[in-house]
Amino acid sequence: MGSLKPWQLVLVIVAALVLAVSLWMVFSSDRVFQPNQVVLVDVSTGDRFISKTSGNRMTILPAWHPETGERSLYPIIKNDEGEWVVSEMLRGKLVEFGGDHSAVVDFDGFVVRLSKSSPKTLK
Secondary structure (H helix, E strand, O other): OOOOOHHHHHHHHHHHHHHHHHHHHHHHOOOOOOOOEEEEEEOOOOOEEEEEOOOOOOOOOOEOOOOOOOOOEEEEEEOOOOOEEEOHHHHHHHHHHOOOOOOEEEOOOOEEOOOOOOOEEOO
């Protein structure tokens, strides 16, 4: 280890520069927004549920309904027209799991009719 050849010295310097640039890019970039809750709807009744995702909590989707035990809780978002729709990432699962989908009024856009009840919090 007494003598470094010139190409080895260049390689060590390049590796150190790559490491420094990588660390700078990771720690100086904008933070990714992490929501602390997910709004879910029971596709059979239109009842809304709030699932907290702050800390180390996560929600497995579609979620199980706390009373019926069925996987009928799907995430919803508002579209550009102001309608509540099933999130695009789980629209295929909605058809795959089957069951009662009475609250889904339009399967072309997956528009959901919400019930008048206020949202319940999942535990």
